[in-house]
Amino acid sequence: MPERIGIVTGGGDCPGLNAVIRAVVKAAAHRGWEAVGFLGGYEGMLAPLSYRPLDYTQMGGLLFRGGTILGTSNKGRFAAKTGHGEVRRVPEEILGEAKRNFDALGLRALVCIGGDGSLTIAQQLYETGVPVVGVPKTIDNDLDATLMTFGFETAVTCAVDALDRLHSTAESHNRVMVLEVMGRYAGWIAGSAGLAGGADVILIPEIEFNYDSVVAKIREREAQGKHFTIVIVAEGARLAGGAFVTAGEAGSNREARLGGIGQVVASELEARTGKECRAVVLGHLQRGGAPTAWDRHLCTRFGVSAVELIAEGRYGHMVALNGTGIEPVLLTDAIDKIRTVPPDGELVRVARAIGISFGNE
DSSP states (O other), X not given: OOOEEEEEEOSSOOTTHHHHHHHHHHHHHHTTOEEEEETTGGGGGSSSOOEEEOOGGGOTTOTTOOSOTTOOOSOSXXXXXXXXXXXXXXXXXXXXXXXXXXXXTTOSEEEEEESHHHHHHHHHHHHHTOXXXXXXXXXXXOXXXXXXXXXXXXXXXXXXXXXXHHHHHHHHHTOEEEEEEOOSSOOHHHHHHHHHTTOSEEEOTTSOBOHHXXXXXXXXXXXXXXXXXEEEEETTOOBTTOOOOBSSOOBTTXXXXXXXXXXXXXXXXXXXXXXXXXXXXXXXXXXXXXXXXXXHHHHHHHHHHHHHHHHHTOOSEEEEEETTEEEEEEHHHHTTOBOOOOTTSHHHHHHHHTTOBOSOO
């Protein structure tokens, strides 16, 4: 009987999940292995088992298809983060049941595709005896052990497209346009998209802002004859000494849902400047749609490398982009370490050099 491996996708959906699944299944089939996918995230590993065979001949179209054919979840009995972001141990009976079902299916290894929370669960499964290999996924690009996660470049491209469109309407009406994008603790999407999309002000979680600075930037542009301003703000951006703007309370196993900072900023700027200010929330548009060519390429490399780690028996590792190559890193070195935008790093330095404000000047 051929070897069999399992695949699970966890956390929020993300462009490129299907591309990774495709690469894992095809690389496994090339070695004569079979693959099964657990449905609905880690919950699919519990009774009643929910999984499907993944035939490599049926992987056509997945390279450019958004979302995940396996479904995903960022809540439930496997939640490994509290509402305040601390690591929580999944109950031993849950981990034990997943291990027994993994063994009953005769699987050689489990490929876990996810971000910090999902990979924390993967590490706990590994400690329970499940041979695990991780693949890093988060559009926020906030996993410290890899130079880039898949899905991030697609999210940035979506945000840049939005900025391109907002420029024309802002200039036509002499408005201040505020675009809110994702990024709870890390401002990589806002920073990268703001730089590539010609924003005038970038507000990110790593640099607390003040309204006087943002208003000064708007006035400076007015004096130059530029009567519109583009502001991009990460959902986790905060006023100096302030708190997150939330759209709901934290649950016992989930962090508070952020949202609304864009409208808060737009309303305050309109009151202070007298200019018409509009807010646009990009929201889940960043998570949807087909992955970009770069992400498809990265997903394929990640998927193939994950299968290579299984063949080598290097469990408890995650594949990571290091420079131009893919290398394994220990899951323990990959989880619970947020990669944030350095306030004195290259992205901020380059943006400031061309006159972009971060709202703290």
